[in-house]
Amino acid sequence: MGATRCLRGFLLGGCVLALAACGEGGKSSSLDSDGLRIALPKRVFSRVLDPSGLIIMARLTGKADIERQLNVFGDSASGVFEAIPFGDYDLEIRIRYESGDAAFDLARAKKPVRIDADTVSVSVLAGEFAYVDDDKDNYSNLIEYEQGTDRNDRDVYPQAARMFTTSQQGSGNLSSWDDANGYVGTDAADAICEAAAARAALDGDYRAWISDSETDAYCRLLGLQGFVGNRCEGEDTGQPLGPWVRVDGKPFSGKRDALLSENRIFSPPAVDEYGSAVAEKALLWTGATSMGYLAEDESPSAVHCQNWRSGDTQDRGRYGMSTRTVFDWTDTYFADCAHRGHLMCFETSRTAPLPDVRARGKRVFLSESMGTGDVSSWDFAAGLQGVAAGDAVCQADAHSAGLPHAHRYKAWLSDGDLSAIDRIQGNGPWVRLDGMLVARDKAQLRSGLSSSISVDSLGEHVWAMVLTGTAARSMQYTAEASCQGWSSASPGELQGFGLSAAVDHGWTEEFGYSPDNGCAFARFRLYCFEDE
Numbered sequence: 001m002g003a004t005r006c007l008r009g010f011l012l013g014g015c016v017l018a019l020a021a022c023g024e025g026g027k028s029s030s031l032d033s034d035g036l037r038i039a040l041p042k043r044v045f046s047r048v049l050d051p052s053g054l055i056i057m058a059r060l061t062g063k064a065d066i067e068r069q070l071n072v073f074g075d076s077a078s079g080v081f082e083a084i085p086f087g088d089y090d091l092e093i094r095i096r097y098e099s100g101d102a103a104f105d106l107a108r109a110k111k112p113v114r115i116d117a118d119t120v121s122v123s124v125l126a127g128e129f130a131y132v133d134d135d136k137d138n139y140s141n142l143i144e145y146e147q148g149t150d151r152n153d154r155d156v157y158p159q160a161a162r163m164f165t166t167s168q169q170g171s172g173n174l175s176s177w178d179d180a181n182g183y184v185g186t187d188a189a190d191a192i193c194e195a196a197a198a199r200a201a202l203d204g205d206y207r208a209w210i211s212d213s214e215t216d217a218y219c220r221l222l223g224l225q226g227f228v229g230n231r232c233e234g235e236d237t238g239q240p241l242g243p244w245v246r247v248d249g250k251p252f253s254g255k256r257d258a259l260l261s262e263n264r265i266f267s268p269p270a271v272d273e274y275g276s277a278v279a280e281k282a283l284l285w286t287g288a289t290s291m292g293y294l295a296e297d298e299s300p301s302a303v304h305c306q307n308w309r310s311g312d313t314q315d316r317g318r319y320g321m322s323t324r325t326v327f328d329w330t331d332t333y334f335a336d337c338a339h340r341g342h343l344m345c346f347e348t349s350r351t352a353p354l355p356d357v358r359a360r361g362k363r364v365f366l367s368e369s370m371g372t373g374d375v376s377s378w379d380f381a382a383g384l385q386g387v388a389a390g391d392a393v394c395q396a397d398a399h400s401a402g403l404p405h406a407h408r409y410k411a412w413l414s415d416g417d418l419s420a421i422d423r424i425q426g427n428g429p430w431v432r433l434d435g436m437l438v439a440r441d442k443a444q445l446r447s448g449l450s451s452s453i454s455v456d457s458l459g460e461h462v463w464a465m466v467l468t469g470t471a472a473r474s475m476q477y478t479a480e481a482s483c484q485g486w487s488s489a490s491p492g493e494l495q496g497f498g499l500s501a502a503v504d505h506g507w508t509e510e511f512g513y514s515p516d517n518g519c520a521f522a523r524f525r526l527y528c529f530e531d532e
Contacts, residue, residue, distance in 0.1 A: 181195065367394060369525070
């Protein structure tokens with residue numbers, strides 16, 4: 001097909017259009033006789049639909065109004081557009097399903113295109129397709145058809161497995177908690193979760209996310225014993241697990257591979273069994289890494305409070321944090337076992353897709369580029385200094401990722417002339433590249449984020465230290481945290497920076513720890529905000 005070959009990298013809906021155009025004199029200029037070819041959204045073929053029921057329509061409106069039904073061949077569809085006058089058009093692609101009693105729209109894409117003598121192809125990317133949700137319940141017609149729920153009733157929808165953080169808290173001796181019901185160790189953790197769910201009238205079975213010396217947290221969610229390394233004593237057969245939503249309906253994570261190996265935490269574990277907010281930076285007893293196995297320490301017993309039987313100050317347990325995502329949601333640091341912590345509880349008795357709660361707004365991402373406190377030394381700094389170098393890095397990353405309006409991105413950096421929040425002219429909202437809302441407006445940048453800025457320009461979920469030079473509450477420039485105006489890569493303590501996993505004030509000003517070599521640390525990243 002030459003220039004019109006379908007871009008297989010965009011299997012969720014990407015396509016390339018090839019068009020036959022007409023010049024001003026009416027002379028036909030055949031750009032490609034194959035016309036239009038589109039790769040159908042992948043999910044259309046991974047579900048229960050009969051391919052013969054698919055109806056694919058493509059329409060160009062503008063100087064002319066042309067509509068064609070495309071022919072479906074395997075995982076793609078094609079058709080021919082001929083004699084198209086040069087000009088500006090809106091291209092609309094509509095995928096519909098009709099079979100038996102079922103008749104509904106599946107997905108749509110619409111974008112402006114220009115047809116002229118230089119037009120060879122027009123790309124339609126995966127993100128430009130939207131799955132249709134007739135009853136506006138955040139579950140598409142396709143998912144509801146697959147799950148057998150009513151596509152026209154927003155109160156009837158698939159129920160994904162739920163997770164919550166317990167409102168109750170206590171020491172590392174779990175048997176001392178009110179809801180332990182006479183159990184000890186991790187058995188007490190499960191009893192606490194079941195009691196919390198019952199109080200909140202949550203049906204289903206719940207287990208605690210917690211590791212001890214005998215069983216990893218991952219295996220416990222499967223109802224098994226053993227460790228990740230021995231496939232839960234050989235009993236892990238790949239049975240379905242997840243995805244999970246928080247009790248308030250916001251996605252927490254995808255299926256177990258997304259949770260354990262890809263670090264894809266969409267929202268922090270910041271709500272309890274009633275859907276109410278848990279205290280900021282609340283301690284969550286886990287003993288577990290983000291891979292679901294027992295955390296490590298020089299003394300193994302130091303990570304699990306003597307198998308969750310000790311509330312003494314001389315023993316330690318690993319904890320996560322309620323207002324963190326990547327890694328830190330389960331594996332932040334150690335605390336002595338007399339501390340009061342919460343537990344995280346995961347429903348294990350059901351599996352259904354996540355709701356689609358992707359927000360619209362300006363984009364914000366974590367830079368793929370990395371470097372020291374001397375931002376002018378970074379790749380793509382374009383010979384600029386200070387915050388201008390940071391802006392250049394963000395714009396280069398946005399351009400490399402194919403994001404629209406790449407020239408509008410600014411780094412979240414303050415200097416002696418202007419604070420980061422004042423350098424940004426727009427007032428949001430800002431969303432991550434996966435569609436999760438980060439902040440509704442500038443006020444929320446001050447008060448705390450909805451989700452962390454932990455998705456980089458490539459779509460990866462990343463834990464990183466982030467240069468900001470910006471105080472959390474005042475949003476003002478702090479000289480001691482700016483590596484001498486972003487011009488120094490000298491060793492020494494850096495007073496404050498951001499953590500990409502945080503939704504609390506630590507997203508822009510974290511004081512918990514600092515890289516040993518200060519501004520010489522070579523793996524700092526930047527927050528990149530789309531502006532006006």
